[in-house]
Amino acid sequence: MPERFLPYGRQSIDEADIEAVVEVLRGDMLTTGPTVGAFEEAFAEVTGAPHAVSCANGTAALHLAALALGLGVGDTVIVPAVTFLATANAARYVGAEVAFADVDPETGLLTPGTLRDALDAVEAQGGTAAAVFPVHLNGQCCDMPAIARIARDHDLSVVEDACHALGGAQHEDAPVGATRWSDMATFSFHPVKTIACGEGGMVTTADAGLAERLARFRNHGIVREADRFETAHLAYGAGGEANPWYYEMPEFGFNYRLSDIHAALGLSQLAKLRDFAGVRSRLVASYDAALVEFAPMVRPVKRVPGQCPAWHLYAVLCDFAAIGRTRGQVMTELRARGIGTQVHYLPVAHQPYYRRRYGTQFLPGADAYYAKALSLPLFATMMDNDVLRVVASLGELLLDQSGS
Numbered sequence: 001m002p003e004r005f006l007p008y009g010r011q012s013i014d015e016a017d018i019e020a021v022v023e024v025l026r027g028d029m030l031t032t033g034p035t036v037g038a039f040e041e042a043f044a045e046v047t048g049a050p051h052a053v054s055c056a057n058g059t060a061a062l063h064l065a066a067l068a069l070g071l072g073v074g075d076t077v078i079v080p081a082v083t084f085l086a087t088a089n090a091a092r093y094v095g096a097e098v099a100f101a102d103v104d105p106e107t108g109l110l111t112p113g114t115l116r117d118a119l120d121a122v123e124a125q126g127g128t129a130a131a132v133f134p135v136h137l138n139g140q141c142c143d144m145p146a147i148a149r150i151a152r153d154h155d156l157s158v159v160e161d162a163c164h165a166l167g168g169a170q171h172e173d174a175p176v177g178a179t180r181w182s183d184m185a186t187f188s189f190h191p192v193k194t195i196a197c198g199e200g201g202m203v204t205t206a207d208a209g210l211a212e213r214l215a216r217f218r219n220h221g222i223v224r225e226a227d228r229f230e231t232a233h234l235a236y237g238a239g240g241e242a243n244p245w246y247y248e249m250p251e252f253g254f255n256y257r258l259s260d261i262h263a264a265l266g267l268s269q270l271a272k273l274r275d276f277a278g279v280r281s282r283l284v285a286s287y288d289a290a291l292v293e294f295a296p297m298v299r300p301v302k303r304v305p306g307q308c309p310a311w312h313l314y315a316v317l318c319d320f321a322a323i324g325r326t327r328g329q330v331m332t333e334l335r336a337r338g339i340g341t342q343v344h345y346l347p348v349a350h351q352p353y354y355r356r357r358y359g360t361q362f363l364p365g366a367d368a369y370y371a372k373a374l375s376l377p378l379f380a381t382m383m384d385n386d387v388l389r390v391v392a393s394l395g396e397l398l399l400d401q402s403g404s
Helices: 015-024 034-047 058-071 083-094 112-124 144-153 208-217 260-270 275-292 328-334 354-357 366-373 386-397
Strands: 049-057 077-080 097-101 127-131 157-163 184-188 199-203 296-301 314-318 374-378
Touching: 015 199, 015 260, 034 049, 034 199, 034 260, 049 058, 058 083, 058 127, 058 157, 058 184, 058 199, 058 208, 077 083, 077 112, 083 097, 097 112, 097 354, 112 127, 112 144, 112 374, 144 157, 199 208, 260 275, 275 314, 314 366, 328 366, 328 374, 366 374, 374 386
Parallel strands: 077 097, 077 127, 127 157, 157 184
Antiparallel strands: 049 199, 184 199, 296 314, 314 374
């Protein structure tokens, strides 16, 4: 019997998840119902954030954060070059410009030093940065206390792209999402993430005003509170009471709501977050131990000391020249053995859209990280034997360096 295919990531769904969704399907409200609020409350409790606002996906979460901050034309947002497209695109959605910061070549993370360099570059071009969107990569966090100090000195808003880091902590008493050093943190519940909604996102914040703006912008910009109505002759009846059907749109918004169906799955998955993170941590330890014999040709990304990561991806840095194969060849040969891999990420500054807009960027750290990066399978239903199988398959390629 052939061995099962191991993708680089996938969801873990059990009968409790299925029943949670079925219960909503059997109920009265498929969207804008009570399950969304229950998911938000539970998420706020898990992350330690005073407010959690759900939305359609992680990209919507980033866009909503940019909207809530009032970013727009004339503003510049600093984004690390190694991230998914959405982090940079969210700034462009609101008309702001993007300044790409380099990253640590061993971790792929924005650092205080690369943030300062990006700020200097913006100022040298006569601009002023309005915000920075640090990205927590693979499960490890940027140095948020140091980034927050720099942000205060330069009057920057801070939005953490925490889509890779749910369940982790900067250190033991600082869970990701508590926004201790940021204005907001964003999350994704795509199936490869630690918990899945199918599609879904969340923004956490300690600022009640930002939470209100996030909730409004995700629902077309609509307000229904009578004390906020601006057009009195339409809003109120002859007796001065607000018309029960009435609403207004003082600002432009979007339909970024999360449905109760998705929220039910997310709420059920959230209850297993600690277990999921624990399995991933154990698998990462197994990988680390098994790969020791293949260093330095294949080695895990550098670990950031003092953190408590909840691993989203298992990323390694490969010396493909020493292996005797291109990355494409390695990925193809592993796939033939039933092992899926991926690359996270091509530096966003090299995408044609951004290259045309800003020209060719000098990003030695990002380019060095990208040149070696490869994500191996990591998900909650993997077994230790699966890790050994992946490593054994890699070992076969390393032992045969002829490329034939």
